[in-house]
Amino acid sequence: MVPQIVRKYFFTIYLNPVFCNFLDNRHPPKNFGDRGERIAERHLLRLGYYIVARNHRGRHGEIDLIAVDKKTVVFVEVKARASNVAGYAAEAVDDAKEIKISKTAAEYVRYRGLDESRKRFDVIAIDFEGKSWKLRHFQSAFEFALDD
Numbered sequence: 131m132v133p134q135i136v137r138k139y140f141f142t143i144y145l146n147p148v149f150c151n152f153l154d155n156r157h158p159p160k161n162f163g164d165r166g167e168r169i170a171e172r173h174l175l176r177l178g179y180y181i182v183a184r185n186h187r188g189r190h191g192e193i194d195l196i197a198v199d200k201k202t203v204v205f206v207e208v209k210a211r212a213s214n215v216a217g218y219a220a221e222a223v224d225d226a227k228e229i230k231i232s233k234t235a236a237e238y239v240r241y242r243g244l245d246e247s248r249k250r251f252d253v254i255a256i257d258f259e260g261k262s263w264k265l266r267h268f269q270s271a272f273e274f275a276l277d278d
Contacts, residue, residue: 166210167194170254173265179204188237191230196238202248205235207271210256219255220266232274249274 171181174197183196195206207227209219231251239245253271257264 163208163210166254166256167208169210169256169263169265170206170208171195173254173267174206183238186234186238188234190233190237193231193234193238199250202250203239203244204250204252205231205238206252206254207231208254208256210258212258214257219257220253220268222255223253223271228272236274 167184171184174181174195177199179197179199181195181197184194186193186196193205194208197204197206207223209222211219211222228251235249235251239247239249250270251272251274253268255266255268257266
């Protein structure tokens with residue numbers, strides 16, 4: 131019972147926008163992509179996901195966030211765009227990117243012994259408009275896309 135109460139109050143404070151801005155100003159993200167990943171991570175935490183890995187690197191590429199949603203392992207690709215000149219963030223995950231993410235996820239699943247667990251690929255797209263931003267979360271955005 132105590133851990134749930136502690137978790138509730140911790141996340142109430144940690145996910146408070148004022149506190150988030152304070153942390154971001156105190157320890158600013160290194161680059162634009164890191165800022166998007168922080169926003170995406172906080173979004174997932176608000177939804178009740180557990181973050182198990184950040185920026186996981188494998189032989190075939192990188193997965194931005196790996197989380198657990200109930201009993202499902204979720205591999206999350208985060209895309210952020212400062213403007214829509216080159217297209218919206220959601221359009222940035224193409225077939226080649228899906229294959230890289232799938233191969234890296236398959237490697238992670240084999241290494242961790244998660245073959246029998248449910249798996250899902252999500253895309254979180256963040257489009258910045260000045261100081262504000264719009265987040266779109268696409269659950270089950272694509273299936274395993276291996277080109278073997």
